């Protein structure tokens with residue numbers, strides 16, 4: 001049997017989200033963070049980006065993955081946010097859920113992440 005995410009990607013299923021955001025109109029900049037699933041944007045993220053009107057806003061993607069990269073996820077964010085300004089995303093290797101490896105961004109890796117995130121935020125001119 002194919003994994004759930006493969007089936008959901010094939011059928012275009014958009015899982016309903018539990019969290020509702022009432023004040024999205026108050027935000028000019030929206031960071032969207034997600035893991036790579038099946039080398040794509042996870043279906044709940046597609047639900048989110050289709051549910052909320054982000055036109056005219058700046059959208060900034062960031063990602064963790066098990067070492068295989070972002071796949072098509074950043075491209076899909078751009079497609080689903082065609083009327084937003086989508087900035088260059090950030091990615092780094094996180095845990096490997098399949099192998100029970102969780103919450104790896106701590107200690108030395110947290111320091112590395114902090115440096116890299118800062119460099120990225122400077123590059124995309126979010127901080128000086």
Ligand SMILES: Cc1cc2nc3c(=O)[nH]c(=O)nc-3n(C[C@H](O)[C@H](O)[C@H](O)COP(=O)(O)O)c2cc1C
Pocket residue numbers: 005034035036037038039040063064065066067068069071093094095096097098102103104105
């Ligand atoms: C359903 C599912 C599919 C996944 N597919 C991929 C994949 O295609 N490529 C990849 O590098 N990691 C894949 N992963 C691993 C996750 O991206 C990784 O565990 C996650 O980014 C870890 O994030 P964290 O350290 O923030 O918890 C998958 C995980 C799950 C649960």
